[in-house]
Amino acid sequence: MDAIALLIAATLSSGTVLALAALGLLINERAGIVNLGAEGMMLIAAIAGFATAVHTGSDWLAFAAGAGAGALLAATFGVLVIWLNTNQYATGLALSLFGSGFSAFVGINYVQAKLSERPHFQLPWLADIPLLGPALFRQHPMVYAAIALTAGLAWFLYRSRAGLVLRAVGESPESAHALGYPVRRIRLAAVLAGGALCGLSGAYISVVYTPLWVEGMIAGKGWIALALTTFATWRPARVLLGAYLFGGVTMLQFYLQGEGVQVSAQLLTMLPYLSTIVVLVLISRNAGWIRVNMPASLGKPFFPGS
Amino acid sequence: MLKLEPRPAPSRVMSIASPLLALAITVLIGVVLFLLLGKDPLRGLQVFFVEPLKSAQALSELAVKAVPLLLIALGLAVCFRSNVWNIGAEGQFVLGAIAAGGVAMLAEPAGSGIGRWIVVPILLAGVLGGMAWAAIVALLRDRFNANEILVSLMLVYVADQVLGYLVYGPWKDPDGYNFPQTITFLASTKIPRLFDGLRVNIGLPIALLAVAGFWAFLFRTYAGFQLQVGGLAPAAARYAGFSSRRALWTALLLSGGMAGLAGGLEAAGPLGQLTPHVPAGYGFAAIIVAFVGRLHPVGIVFSAILMSMFYIGGELAQSRLGLPKSLTGVFQGLLLFTLLACDTLIHYRLRWKPAHVPAEAPPAGTDQPAAAEGQA
Numbered sequence: 001m002d003a004i005a006l007l008i009a010a011t012l013s014s015g016t017v018l019a020l021a022a023l024g025l026l027i028n029e030r031a032g033i034v035n036l037g038a039e040g041m042m043l044i045a046a047i048a049g050f051a052t053a054v055h056t057g058s059d060w061l062a063f064a065a066g067a068g069a070g071a072l073l074a075a076t077f078g079v080l081v082i083w084l085n086t087n088q089y090a091t092g093l094a095l096s097l098f099g100s101g102f103s104a105f106v107g108i109n110y111v112q113a114k115l116s117e118r119p120h121f122q123l124p125w126l127a128d129i130p131l132l133g134p135a136l137f138r139q140h141p142m143v144y145a146a147i148a149l150t151a152g153l154a155w156f157l158y159r160s161r162a163g164l165v166l167r168a169v170g171e172s173p174e175s176a177h178a179l180g181y182p183v184r185r186i187r188l189a190a191v192l193a194g195g196a197l198c199g200l201s202g203a204y205i206s207v208v209y210t211p212l213w214v215e216g217m218i219a220g221k222g223w224i225a226l227a228l229t230t231f232a233t234w235r236p237a238r239v240l241l242g243a244y245l246f247g248g249v250t251m252l253q254f255y256l257q258g259e260g261v262q263v264s265a266q267l268l269t270m271l272p273y274l275s276t277i278v279v280l281v282l283i284s285r286n287a288g289w290i291r292v293n294m295p296a297s298l299g300k301p302f303f304p305g306s
Numbered sequence: 307m308l309k310l311e312p313r314p315a316p317s318r319v320m321s322i323a324s325p326l327l328a329l330a331i332t333v334l335i336g337v338v339l340f341l342l343l344g345k346d347p348l349r350g351l352q353v354f355f356v357e358p359l360k361s362a363q364a365l366s367e368l369a370v371k372a373v374p375l376l377l378i379a380l381g382l383a384v385c386f387r388s389n390v391w392n393i394g395a396e397g398q399f400v401l402g403a404i405a406a407g408g409v410a411m412l413a414e415p416a417g418s419g420i421g422r423w424i425v426v427p428i429l430l431a432g433v434l435g436g437m438a439w440a441a442i443v444a445l446l447r448d449r450f451n452a453n454e455i456l457v458s459l460m461l462v463y464v465a466d467q468v469l470g471y472l473v474y475g476p477w478k479d480p481d482g483y484n485f486p487q488t489i490t491f492l493a494s495t496k497i498p499r500l501f502d503g504l505r506v507n508i509g510l511p512i513a514l515l516a517v518a519g520f521w522a523f524l525f526r527t528y529a530g531f532q533l534q535v536g537g538l539a540p541a542a543a544r545y546a547g548f549s550s551r552r553a554l555w556t557a558l559l560l561s562g563g564m565a566g567l568a569g570g571l572e573a574a575g576p577l578g579q580l581t582p583h584v585p586a587g588y589g590f591a592a593i594i595v596a597f598v599g600r601l602h603p604v605g606i607v608f609s610a611i612l613m614s615m616f617y618i619g620g621e622l623a624q625s626r627l628g629l630p631k632s633l634t635g636v637f638q639g640l641l642l643f644t645l646l647a648c649d650t651l652i653h654y655r656l657r658w659k660p661a662h663v664p665a666e667a668p669p670a671g672t673d674q675p676a677a678a679e680g681q682a
Binding site: 037038076080083084085086087089090091093094095097098099100101102104105108133162215219220223224226227229264265266267272273274276277280284285287290303 | 310392393446450455456457458463464467474475591614634635638642646647650
């Protein structure tokens, strides 16, 4: 029973990583922008957050540094894609390639660094419930923040005026422009929010989840987060659910190894990547359904006629 | 203030000038970076742009790294021209290396009696390995509409694990002190070198032949033409009856095969055995090579040499200047970034417009007829 509780707890933590990044990418994509630079932003945010945590000892400053780094990189991406009309795929790819090089470059002195004793969190009273306590109520505050963020984002997108405008920009930038909305500034704002959330996720990985810095430590989580938005057909609640599902798959490998199951370590490491492919195949099979749910202007540039 | 204005037609001059401009900006950023790190920028530039050209030995090393980049980028150029986003060449490279390595090890029991011709099946196995890995992407895209960007990338991580499984498991060298590596391949299975004492091998002439082949395919065959129309104007291609499915398969199999060939040449050439360090990032760097070379086979020759200089420069910067080797990745990423920004100037031009001019002012000269046409 304890093992199950620990597995659930680990799944929530691992899912939070993916949820934060995927929710950010969801905001991007709802405005019509695909940012393939998620992996690069998370890598740079991871080292920015880790370095901040090493020097200041504050996790919260580390999160702020990660989010700031993510937003800064996203701003570069946004200006290129939105104002200079560069290809979104190529530009995002450039960001990911730059991120993996740059993070390795600045992170070289932090490879051996250790963070101070990690604090333990638990909710008073709730944490003592048998089974449920260790499974659900001894998490890092960021785990609950991700759930709150999901609810907040769902409200924003479907219940607020600003969310409606954001979706309109993603569905038909021409119409939004004709109505007088500043399409490009709205898109930039969405890209910045997406970058900040990817950054937050990166910092959470290096400061709380792992916690250490190794070159290339994001190990494809940015790409899995990108796949999650499709998997969730661009809906916040489904993103969270999908993130926990993938978090569970990631954690399953450690659980199975702990249980002494005789499967090669490499096969277990493959699991999250293989399941991403399988899920993508299952969800994309119905092309019509994807088309109905996908923001109509996704990936397409918008250049207001001068 | 500065404004972007669409050009009536894409500028051919900017299309060639843009990579050079991007390189200049990247070098400029590099100089600033060296200054910030307290290193002599001249020394830094020398390490990247002079030392790799200094001797026959250096040129040979330059070619050793340029050949895989060139081979992979040729295939990717076909992909990107037909709007198929294969970004998993790294995984196809690894599978090519695994398949080629597997055949090379089959030669082991036959001993030294084996002839030089064994190199042919080794390289063919590499091509097939890469093709098979890319075929998964094509199949899932074709049959299930699964996004090729994500699938090809996920398969990179899977390929790394397949390699890991083999070198830690069934293919581990029994006399290798438990290191994760295969046996060293037989001397007769090694890719023949061009000159004594230099590491450059027959991969170089193969790559140059491939350049000619890809040029002919893209610009002198109907199939190549169909692919490019499909990439530039999918609707026109559909109307002309060009099969987008065939374009998808052709692009992916070609690029997978080329990446696999590069992997085979690497495994049976400079490496001579399989280790977890087979993936060296060539598959990702080749994406940059393809774009900087304007997706043109001849342009890619130059950009592959440039990117190889970045690799060697990074290694030298580590040994001579005490800077991390990952400097290479920083410059590679920067180059693609600046290139994409400069490419804007192909389709748009910069115009200085005074900010206080009222918005109602009639647009100047060339815009007038177009506007009138729109109303007619």
